[in-house]
Amino acid sequence: MSIVGESMDSSTRAARMGLGERLGGLIRMREIGLILIIAVLFAVMSFASPYFLTWDNMRAMAMAFAVEGIVVVGMTILLISGGIDLSVGSVTALAMVIAGLLFLGGVDPWLASLAAIAACAGIGTFMGFFVTRVGLHHFIVSLAVMVIARGLCLLGTGGRPLGLYTLPPEFKFIGQGAIGGIPVVIIIFIVFTVLSDFMLRRTTMFRKVFYTGSNEKAAAYSGIRTKKVVFLTTTLCSTLCGFAGVIYMARFGSAQPTFGAGMELNVIAAAVIGGASLTGGSGTILGAILGTILLSVVSSSLALLDVSVYWQDIIRGSILLTAVTADYYFNKRRG
Amino acid sequence: METPALLTISGLSKSFGLVRALRDVSFELRAGEIHAIAGENGAGKSTLMKVIDGILPPDSGDIQIDGRSVSIPSPLAAQKLGIGFVHQEIALCPDVSVAENIFMSITNASEALLMNYRDLEKRAAAILARLGNIDPTAMVRSLSISQQQLVEIAKALTLDCRILIFDEPTAALTEREAQKLFEIIHQLAGEGIGIIYISHRMAEIFDNCDRVTVLRDGQYITTLDIPATTPEQVVASMVGRVIDSLYPEKLRDDERSEDILLEVSNLCEARTFRDISFQLRKGEILGIGGLIGAGRSEIVKGICRLEGQVTGDVSLHGKPLSLTHYGDSIAAGIVYLSEDRKGDGLFLDMSIAANISALAVDRIATRFGLINERREKHRAETIGRQLSLKCGHVGQPVSTLSGGNQQKVAIAKMLSVDPKVIFLDEPTRGVDVGAKAEIHRILRKLARDGVGIVVISSELPELIGVCDRVLIVREGRITGEVTDDAMTEENIMVLASLADEDRERSAA
Numbered sequence: 014m015s016i017v018g019e020s021m022d023s024s025t026r027a028a029r030m031g032l033g034e035r036l037g038g039l040i041r042m043r044e045i046g047l048i049l050i051i052a053v054l055f056a057v058m059s060f061a062s063p064y065f066l067t068w069d070n071m072r073a074m075a076m077a078f079a080v081e082g083i084v085v086v087g088m089t090i091l092l093i094s095g096g097i098d099l100s101v102g103s104v105t106a107l108a109m110v111i112a113g114l115l116f117l118g119g120v121d122p123w124l125a126s127l128a129a130i131a132a133c134a135g136i137g138t139f140m141g142f143f144v145t146r147v148g149l150h151h152f153i154v155s156l157a158v159m160v161i162a163r164g165l166c167l168l169g170t171g172g173r174p175l176g177l178y179t180l181p182p183e184f185k186f187i188g189q190g191a192i193g194g195i196p197v198v199i200i201i202f203i204v205f206t207v208l209s210d211f212m213l214r215r216t217t218m219f220r221k222v223f224y225t226g227s228n229e230k231a232a233a234y235s236g237i238r239t240k241k242v243v244f245l246t247t248t249l250c251s252t253l254c255g256f257a258g259v260i261y262m263a264r265f266g267s268a269q270p271t272f273g274a275g276m277e278l279n280v281i282a283a284a285v286i287g288g289a290s291l292t293g294g295s296g297t298i299l300g301a302i303l304g305t306i307l308l309s310v311v312s313s314s315l316a317l318l319d320v321s322v323y324w325q326d327i328i329r330g331s332i333l334l335t336a337v338t339a340d341y342y343f344n345k346r347r348g
Numbered sequence: 349m350e351t352p353a354l355l356t357i358s359g360l361s362k363s364f365g366l367v368r369a370l371r372d373v374s375f376e377l378r379a380g381e382i383h384a385i386a387g388e389n390g391a392g393k394s395t396l397m398k399v400i401d402g403i404l405p406p407d408s409g410d411i412q413i414d415g416r417s418v419s420i421p422s423p424l425a426a427q428k429l430g431i432g433f434v435h436q437e438i439a440l441c442p443d444v445s446v447a448e449n450i451f452m453s454i455t456n457a458s459e460a461l462l463m464n465y466r467d468l469e470k471r472a473a474a475i476l477a478r479l480g481n482i483d484p485t486a487m488v489r490s491l492s493i494s495q496q497q498l499v500e501i502a503k504a505l506t507l508d509c510r511i512l513i514f515d516e517p518t519a520a521l522t523e524r525e526a527q528k529l530f531e532i533i534h535q536l537a538g539e540g541i542g543i544i545y546i547s548h549r550m551a552e553i554f555d556n557c558d559r560v561t562v563l564r565d566g567q568y569i570t571t572l573d574i575p576a577t578t579p580e581q582v583v584a585s586m587v588g589r590v591i592d593s594l595y596p597e598k599l600r601d602d603e604r605s606e607d608i609l610l611e612v613s614n615l616c617e618a619r620t621f622r623d624i625s626f627q628l629r630k631g632e633i634l635g636i637g638g639l640i641g642a643g644r645s646e647i648v649k650g651i652c653r654l655e656g657q658v659t660g661d662v663s664l665h666g667k668p669l670s671l672t673h674y675g676d677s678i679a680a681g682i683v684y685l686s687e688d689r690k691g692d693g694l695f696l697d698m699s700i701a702a703n704i705s706a707l708a709v710d711r712i713a714t715r716f717g718l719i720n721e722r723r724e725k726h727r728a729e730t731i732g733r734q735l736s737l738k739c740g741h742v743g744q745p746v747s748t749l750s751g752g753n754q755q756k757v758a759i760a761k762m763l764s765v766d767p768k769v770i771f772l773d774e775p776t777r778g779v780d781v782g783a784k785a786e787i788h789r790i791l792r793k794l795a796r797d798g799v800g801i802v803v804i805s806s807e808l809p810e811l812i813g814v815c816d817r818v819l820i821v822r823e824g825r826i827t828g829e830v831t832d833d834a835m836t837e838e839n840i841m842v843l844a845s846l847a848d849e850d851r852e853r854s855a856a
Binding site for chain 1: 678684694708
């Protein structure tokens, strides 16, 4: 085929190139904004509290969001594909409980963890089945699973935390150890997020996730098997909850059946603040992680400033609302 | 002195920031006339209508009704002045009865505590009697699109309107439904209502309207009496230049080939079509005509394995294909361009480049499944250039493009896999005259380059103008084929709408 008409005007093309594109598309305006906000918070807090900018506080903050960050990644990918999962908190707890019970029953902790992760993957396929085959909405299916998984946690433990005092030190190392002064949890978190961010940006597999979430029908009309995509992102999210649960177990040395209540809201908020859309098709891992960090820095700051925990929820909610509103207006102006 | 016109607009201007959507526009509507407004997309038609309907305030200018200056600050004010608007998109509540939908705005304004359903239904029935046979107690969801449109018209009529605006009302209607709609429009005009009719379709304007006002780039160009002008003249003033021919040249006799590119035989689907057999020859553009709902899209989607439980054989270059889902079809080089560009053709919030690679992301990836962004960008730019896509850069979202350019992205998406056969479903719906001619030229060019082109269109002039041969589908079967001189609107309509026995009778 040869050229049919006049070509695109290359000068206007260059002129209209946005900042994001010049940076190779790696960082978008939203992420720059989040980084600036976090930097300002750091600056203000380091004046407001002498404890804020200490190694111990930084470490505690990082530990607080590192494991949850793994769930945030799963949620972000699921949101991009057009789904949502309310069960992440209780599925994470269930992973702890399953691994804990198996360990107490004499199973090797690594094997018990593997079994717990597999069980969570199973829960993901279960939800994926109801969403893609039966045709129910993610919201309803995961709401039901959220309650069921929590019930299973309480049933399995009688509602009491399982003390796992005999966990071998090499297993606890995952949650409590450090390499060169950096906690293993944080190393896992960094490796995991960098890898998933790269995959989400660059692999054809995850490009199909974006297509599916952006317009499921158009994706189907492009030959993409959208149900398979949604099935896989649903399963992936639950599987990552399994990972997180096992790491939490190693960190706490116990399995807590009530752990993670309300986690889903925090995780969804982080992803959305970071640019994921509830209608699918957009979101980045970098953004979602920055959202997680922002929420975590805010919580930590408020705690250091002796603000009541009740206020903390109100402030977190307000941040979410502000971020989403700002996003809405930004998009409206651009569109 | 003669009586003042029903609606007179003079010196109307409206800007959005730096964009001047309307500049010093004048317009006059007489009682009882059907007045078409024509213009390319972005010419300012919808802005003008929004000003008349009180949705947008004008920056300057004068609007008079019956010779008296009025201001129209809101749609409610427009209603009170007797201005009704039948929007292009149907905005009814699907799970509520026809009667309740018709009286929604009146119910909203009413002070009564309880709904008086019986009264509502009686009044709805009275209004619907003017329009056609629709049960006021039916749920809107159960109605066909054309019936829903009549409900929209009924809604406008309840407000005692004297000016009724129609924005591309026939876009979603079959030929027959459109005819029925025009009867109603003529009847309303006969009652003294002034009708403003917005359409891209010249044939409709010339068959039904009294005058036409042309806008271009937000400016008033001219108002012409329909009997005294020609479609060519109107199109020329719309685009600001003379388009020598609306359609590209067809295949000459010596260019026709007997080589068969695609052969479909005995294709059946349980509910929508049966016994579909046809051949697509090399170099030709094959049309598929028929009424909406006849099964045209279903057949084509069936061939591509996009939907349905399909049996039958498809062979390409004489080699039978085994297809189970659309991915196989794309791999074989058979692709489908959807009729609903925004609904299922494009990813509006994604970049042009990402849209173009959607059909085969693997082609812009390295061996390890990693996307090569430079290759993606280059590929998008190359295909964009072939189609003379007008855009800033291929990284911008598709939603920022005009309808015609969006359609080019949709076509680019198809071309990105070097297809052997492209099925295009309503390829120029909602595209303005200039871009339409351009898309037609692209199709002819592709056909000459050896790509099989099959076009489904509800617009008969398009089928006749673009295709070398047209198959006609009725009730899920191919009922005929027309070529050359036999390709007339009349022949196609007869094959599309009459049962065989009726046809024999009318021939006898």
